Amino acid sequence: MKRHKPAVAPAPAPEGPALFDLLSEEIVFMILDFLDEDPLDRKAFSLVCRSFLALESRHRKSLRPLRAEHLPTALARYPGAAALDLSLCPRVTDASLAVVAAARGDALRSLDLSRSRFFTAAGLMGLASRCRGLLELDLSNATEMRDSAAAAVAEFKNLEKLRLARCKSVTDIGVGCIAVGCRKLRLLSLKWCLGVGDLGVGLVAVKCKEIRSLDLSYLPISNKCLPSIMKLQYLEELVLEGCFGIDDECPVILKDGCKSLKVLDMSSCQNITHVGSSSITNGAGCLQHLTLAYGSPVTFALAASLKRLSMLESLKLDGCMVTTSGLKAIGNCCLSLTGLSLSKCSGVTDDGLSFLVTKHKQLKRLDITCCRKITDVSIAHITSLCAGLTSLRMESCSHVPKEAFVLIGQRCHALEELDLTDNEVDDEGLKSIARCSKLSILKLGICLNITDEGLSHIGKSCSKLVELDLYRSAGITGLGIQEVARGCPSLETVNVSYCNDITDASLMSLSKCKRLKTLEIRGCPLITSLGLAAIAVHCRQLSKLDIKKCCNIDDAGMIPLAHFSQNLRQINLSYTSVTDVGLLSLASISCLQSMTILHLKGLTPSGLAAALLACGGLTKVKLQASFKVVLPQPLFEHLEARGCLFHWRNKVLQAELDPKCWKLLLEDVMH
Amino acid sequence: MSSPPSASASSSPPPCPKKMITLRSSDGATFEIEETAALQSKTLENMIHENCASTLIPVPNITGEVLARVVEFCSKHAEAGVDDESLGAWDEEFVAVDHTTLFDYIRAANFLEIPTLLDLGCQTVADMIKGKTPDEIKKTFKITTACTPEEEEEVRGENQWAFE
Numbered sequence: 001m002k003r004h005k006p007a008v009a010p011a012p013a014p015e016g017p018a019l020f021d022l023l024s025e026e027i028v029f030m031i032l033d034f035l036d037e038d039p040l041d042r043k044a045f046s047l048v049c050r051s052f053l054a055l056e057s058r059h060r061k062s063l064r065p066l067r068a069e070h071l072p073t074a075l076a077r078y079p080g081a082a083a084l085d086l087s088l089c090p091r092v093t094d095a096s097l098a099v100v101a102a103a104r105g106d107a108l109r110s111l112d113l114s115r116s117r118f119f120t121a122a123g124l125m126g127l128a129s130r131c132r133g134l135l136e137l138d139l140s141n142a143t144e145m146r147d148s149a150a151a152a153v154a155e156f157k158n159l160e161k162l163r164l165a166r167c168k169s170v171t172d173i174g175v176g177c178i179a180v181g182c183r184k185l186r187l188l189s190l191k192w193c194l195g196v197g198d199l200g201v202g203l204v205a206v207k208c209k210e211i212r213s214l215d216l217s218y219l220p221i222s223n224k225c226l227p228s229i230m231k232l233q234y235l236e237e238l239v240l241e242g243c244f245g246i247d248d249e250c251p252v253i254l255k256d257g258c259k260s261l262k263v264l265d266m267s268s269c270q271n272i273t274h275v276g277s278s279s280i281t282n283g284a285g286c287l288q289h290l291t292l293a294y295g296s297p298v299t300f301a302l303a304a305s306l307k308r309l310s311m312l313e314s315l316k317l318d319g320c321m322v323t324t325s326g327l328k329a330i331g332n333c334c335l336s337l338t339g340l341s342l343s344k345c346s347g348v349t350d351d352g353l354s355f356l357v358t359k360h361k362q363l364k365r366l367d368i369t370c371c372r373k374i375t376d377v378s379i380a381h382i383t384s385l386c387a388g389l390t391s392l393r394m395e396s397c398s399h400v401p402k403e404a405f406v407l408i409g410q411r412c413h414a415l416e417e418l419d420l421t422d423n424e425v426d427d428e429g430l431k432s433i434a435r436c437s438k439l440s441i442l443k444l445g446i447c448l449n450i451t452d453e454g455l456s457h458i459g460k461s462c463s464k465l466v467e468l469d470l471y472r473s474a475g476i477t478g479l480g481i482q483e484v485a486r487g488c489p490s491l492e493t494v495n496v497s498y499c500n501d502i503t504d505a506s507l508m509s510l511s512k513c514k515r516l517k518t519l520e521i522r523g524c525p526l527i528t529s530l531g532l533a534a535i536a537v538h539c540r541q542l543s544k545l546d547i548k549k550c551c552n553i554d555d556a557g558m559i560p561l562a563h564f565s566q567n568l569r570q571i572n573l574s575y576t577s578v579t580d581v582g583l584l585s586l587a588s589i590s591c592l593q594s595m596t597i598l599h600l601k602g603l604t605p606s607g608l609a610a611a612l613l614a615c616g617g618l619t620k621v622k623l624q625a626s627f628k629v630v631l632p633q634p635l636f637e638h639l640e641a642r643g644c645l646f647h648w649r650n651k652v653l654q655a656e657l658d659p660k661c662w663k664l665l666l667e668d669v670m671h
Numbered sequence: 672m673s674s675p676p677s678a679s680a681s682s683s684p685p686p687c688p689k690k691m692i693t694l695r696s697s698d699g700a701t702f703e704i705e706e707t708a709a710l711q712s713k714t715l716e717n718m719i720h721e722n723c724a725s726t727l728i729p730v731p732n733i734t735g736e737v738l739a740r741v742v743e744f745c746s747k748h749a750e751a752g753v754d755d756e757s758l759g760a761w762d763e764e765f766v767a768v769d770h771t772t773l774f775d776y777i778r779a780a781n782f783l784e785i786p787t788l789l790d791l792g793c794q795t796v797a798d799m800i801k802g803k804t805p806d807e808i809k810k811t812f813k814i815t816t817a818c819t820p821e822e823e824e825e826v827r828g829e830n831q832w833a834f835e
Binding site for chain 1: 770771774777778781789790793794796797798800801802803804805808809812813814816817818822823826827829830831832833834835
């Protein structure tokens with residue numbers, strides 16, 4: 001049947017769902033997959049008509065409820081949601097777990113309880129008996145959880161990923177139960193489980209043969225558990241951060257090594273030198289990522305032990321003392337290295353770094369934060385030899401003169417991340433850096449020589465910018481921000497704190513950046529509620545807002561936030577002119593979790609009480625200790641039972657220091 | 672326009688004659704497409720590998736008008752030496768059509784299993800939904816049936832308070 005030619009007056013398009021009915025459910029699901037950025041989009045879709053509501057209900061695979069009380073309705077509406085993230089529900093009781101178990105049963109695949117309290121071993125047991133299909137469970141931060149609860153966890157026989165970070169009351173016995181019960185475990189995190197030692201870890205190594213990733217950070221384990229860990233056939237990732245009990249006396253039995261190991265982290269292992277780390281990496285010929293941060297000095301001997309790691313891609317030596325011979329030795333080996341971090345390493349000199357870079361032209365990521373001996377000599381080498389550099393972090397390289405920054409823009413056009421915080425870079429440098437059109441993260445905090453002129457070059461050329469940090473770069477005014485807002489529509493994170501010439505007009509320009517999620521505008525006295533309103537109305541994905549010391553923002557700025565910013569999680573209102581009314585209006589933001597409200601002159605005890613009670617999702621509130629005494633104790637008990645934690649502060653009102661004075665103070669402290 | 676498909680693609684003298692496949696739409700129109708372009712479609716790729724592609728391939732669900740454009744899309748995406756930016760601009764123009772045609776493209780892409788066109792179509796529809804209120808979405812796609820006010824109120828409340 002041939003399509004008819006369009007008549008003079010356009011024929012009316014097919015009515016109603018006829019259009020969407022043409023698409024199969026599978027195709028509509030594909031369209032819904034593309035609506036993953038802003039949760040509000042899928043919600044709007046569901047409200048259009050009954051069939052859309054049904055489609056969206058069948059499509060959703062994961063659910064993040066805002067309050068445990070809403071679990072029954074949410075679970076009923078979304079029969080297909082197999083991944084349940086309860087991190088926004090501070091209070092999850094055994095009854096809530098029972099509701100989940102009844103609603104989902106064996107179909108439940110993943111459960112996140114890492115921010116929730118008040119459930120017990122009994123609740124977990126009930127869950128385990130009904131949800132036999134559970135693959136992933138996060139019980140991190142359950143500091144009160146004891147071995148009885150661990151025994152309940154052992155009943156999840158099909159568990160593949162288990163996180164128990166900071167469960168400090170669990171002992172070897174509990175972990176032993178888990179090892180015996182959860183034979184299919186592939187990922188286990190026991191970070192900070194201070195009650196677990198060699199016995200528990202040994203049992204895991206013997207019973208959980210499928211383990212791919214093991215995090216044993218800060219455990220009081222010793223060398224004794226290492227041989228059995230190394231025998232794990234499929235182990236790919238091992239984290240031994242802060243394991244003080246492991247030292248150079250590691251048995252030489254480790255000569256069999258761990259052939260499958262790809263990632264090894266031994267940061268902060270104070271008692272291991274190159275001797276110990278050499279034994280551990282023995283046989284780990286496939287190692288790709290090695291972290292030896294905050295460890296023993298990086299000497300020639302250490303570098304030599306890295307020679308046999310022919311597939312090493314990244315090496316992190318943060319905080320270690322480095323010798324020039326050590327750096328040169330690294331230069332002579334690990335020729336597959338693409339990422340190197342020397343952040344906060346003392347002893348990094350032009351001599352060592354230049355040599356290393358000459359041998360490693362394929363470097364993609366380089367971190368030389370706080371390498372204060374580096375001068376333009378190193379920068380010249382880096383920029384001319386490593387043309388493929390995608391990430392360069394050089395915060396506080398105070399001896400690099402401003403002329404050197406021009407070199408970065410001249411040659412390193414593949415750069416995506418550039419951190420120049422606290423450096424001498426000026427507008428000429430920025431003009432050159434603007435040529436790096438792939439930049440997505442640019443940090444220019446405490447750069448006192450840059451002005452709007454330099455920033456406007458960035459705005460004109462770096463259209464892919466996602467994160468911009470101008471913290472305390474006081475030479476920037478509203479004009480610079482307007483240029484950036486115009487040219488960088490993909491911005492998600494912006495920090496212009498203490499750039500005191502920022503105005504409402506700048507915020508109105510920034511509101512064009514629809515993806516804005518984090519905005520920090522501390523200490524900008526020219527900003528009023530008008531500017532904030534523009535952001536609230538247009539930037540619907542706003543999740544984190546810091547307007548501390550914006551003294552001209554008042555209740556009028558809170559109303560638009562309350563109405564439009566339905567994704568707001570975290571807010572800092574300290575020292576603003578917001579009063580009881582404004583604070584209370586924020587209660588309509590259902591996912592608001594964290595509030596910092598120090599020194600609000602217009603806040604009264606009863607107003608505070610009303611707001612705290614109304615904001616049902618609060619998990620963290622920072623406020624003045626003086627309120628603790630004027631409000632009834634039962635109020636705080638009630639709020640804490642609801643899952644809210646209070647952080648009391650005694651800070652005295654501080655006058656602002658001028659930027660240069662602040663910087664000099666910091667230098668005095670460092671030297 | 673209708674060159675006979677070459678018997679064997681392995682003849683030695685340059686240039687190699689391009690192997691053509693013929694498709695027939697639901698309304699009887701035929702279209703030729705290079706084999707390399709046809710490989711964009713998983714359905715056609717399977718047929719080619721199973722050597723069913725030497726004769727005419729009927730595509731019963733797709734009209735001539737739509738099939739012509741799909742062939743155009745596949746040919747453009749099989750072209751060598753086109754940079755990402757200009758291809759992106761071409762794609763944008765390709766989907767700047769009325770909703771009915773766009774949905775036809777999507778269904779054709781689904782039937783012929785052309786992932787690039789399917790993703791492009793679905794992303795375009797998703798972009799039409801992003802940032803809009805339910806009423807705006809209703810207007811955009813001319814949807815007339817709706818929930819009752821009570822149902823809408825209930826869902827709205829759930830959407831705001833029950834989950835993220």
